[in-house]
Amino acid sequence: MVVQVAIMGLGVVGGGTADLLTENHDLILSRTGVDIRIKYILDIRDLPDSPYADRIVHDISVIASDPEVAVVAETIGGVHPAYEFTRRLLEAGKSVVSSNKQLVSEYGVELLSVAEKAGCVYLYEASTGGGIPILSPLRYDLAGNEISEISGILNGTTNYILTRMISGGVDFEDALAEAKAKGYAEANPTADIDGHDAARKIAILAATAFGHLIPTERIHTEGIRGIRLSDVRAAESIGARIKLLGRALRLGGELFILVAPFLVFDSCPLARIDDVYNGVLVHGNYVGDLLFYGRGAGAKATASAVAADLISAASSALTGALTNPVWTPADESEPSDFASFACRHYIALSGVEANAVDVIFGKTEPVPTVEGEIAFLTELMTEREALERLERISASGATLQSRIRVCDRTE
């Protein structure tokens, strides 16, 4: 059965998707019975040298008004014009599959609702975790589980930088320069380095697991600019690595969601995810811990996820089988107040009186560190308690050099 599709945006991911659908066309047909043909590729450029030059169009109307086109991949990125194009296509009854984390994390509720009303689907596996199948397994394979935790290394750029700091012994600035030289970091790396990219992805993961889309501005987000080589080494000396994690934790009536660097002990499967790889750990009340690991970015890996959604949507266009996930906006009370989030903390101080730590933090576990500093792990305490104690120790004359939360998990 022939299904005509279109791709919007022949950039890295769009190009990879076109290549996959071409190279693996016969395989997909024999495996699924769906004969996917790329009818149009929307791009602002002419691209006369592209192998897809004969299918380039510049006007979204061509795609929106062609009744033959059943499914469209949106690989433009950014909100505009991706939002307008997606909405228009969905309203025309065409399913859209997206690799656009920004659009999904900002307009997911609306676009899913538009799709549902129009009798088509809006799918977004490629928006999070690159090629790693994670959203579809969360939705289908873990449908029988109450999910209490999603913790992921969701950004390849920062994971590469932290890995280089750990294994190469280089400091943050040098590791960032290396990442730029290798093409793993953009010229302006703010979205990656400061955690905003990971925040979008954890919002999408949490919405998929819990059904409520948390606006990223409500997600406590910290990046990795403040991580010092001495912190990385101190962590290593106690069998831990520093990783930037996106975490959504639902325990009792509380939902915490945050992006921040964490000390991850080697016993946790997230500790060993290195370089540009991503990994997502999910805990379900029956399945226990699961880890999904793979390439979180790149043309080919992301194309794999776009293609999976394209194939599903194309099959569904024939059978009417798929339904849209139901997302609703987050409640006012979501997430819970971050001041109540409790964990252990790694703290490095300079200029501190030895007994001030005991008086203010009580029982601590010393961590070897550089001369002139004292570093330790606290016991479990809330963010509110940690801030209050840090204020007291600063008042005693100490200078906070570093504070990193500890990812303590017990299965």
Added chain:
Amino acid sequence: MVVQVAIMGLGVVGGGTADLLTENHDLILSRTGVDIRIKYILDIRDLPDSPYADRIVHDISVIASDPEVAVVAETIGGVHPAYEFTRRLLEAGKSVVSSNKQLVSEYGVELLSVAEKAGCVYLYEASTGGGIPILSPLRYDLAGNEISEISGILNGTTNYILTRMISGGVDFEDALAEAKAKGYAEANPTADIDGHDAARKIAILAATAFGHLIPTERIHTEGIRGIRLSDVRAAESIGARIKLLGRALRLGGELFILVAPFLVFDSCPLARIDDVYNGVLVHGNYVGDLLFYGRGAGAKATASAVAADLISAASSALTGALTNPVWTPADESEPSDFASFACRHYIALSGVEANAVDVIFGKTEPVPTVEGEIAFLTELMTEREALERLERISASGATLQSRIRVCDRTE
């Protein structure tokens, strides 16, 4: 929408499934819209003290003839009567979901075909990898990829034993005794220890990826009885661990499928999968390497996979959306002749003349080992070449103490 289901066999997995469907009933209903009710539980026992005593039946006819029952979980295990019951239910148009690796690996082709003809589905996620979503991702999420490799730690018992040998420094017999004491190994552990359990699972994985079911008797299967503590330590000294892997490799026109202990270097994500955990590494031509990690056995984890299939089949019973995977019997030529399988080999010899190794094996890489033995890694060679060289070195007076293949992967 109410869907009545039945469970056949209230053992470990069946009991876990009943518990999940009861404990998480409301969650599943709110998430999927499917109101799953357990109408019958088939068991040979009366089980008056079970919370499900009111639903126990002893006669499969009750389930097969009840038009209200749409989906049945088969958690009996073994071939008989699971085969007869499954066939009868499928013929009656009831979808069956199975945790039974033996039945699926022996009768999968037939049962899938019966299901397809009867307009229902036969699903088997729980048969392989316990709670890890792996078959459904292979089928759907990786539908756009040509799969060239599936390599998995598929048996928790042997992985526990090997982990104890590595981390506890105990030998095989003591580690096996520990595994029995902890309930991780059965009184008769042959199916696990000798690789037969893993062979069934790699057959199911390969059939899911490639569409051809290879009979387990055609799978080259070795277990872990021959692994010595000195081999484990020798591997450790070169940054590797010994793991029992099920592997299906499809490269060019060749398909190799085997179960055997492998030296896995620490840089491979499979190396860090310890204790009773399972992990499956998949390589697709677009997605690259993926790893799926989690609990490969146990009541609750396996119930998670049974429930996922139950929910899918129940939704499908309402919408008619799902189709059966298409499996055909393996061709005569499948798998390729194992004598052509090429890899590096770890070899430990005693009573060997130093220069005999050079003469017979050419370039090798020495591996530190116990006194009185010589151990080394060979270069890449086929099984045929390895056997021929081992014969020659034996003829020279050496005694083969150990040979373990090396899992060399380059992404």
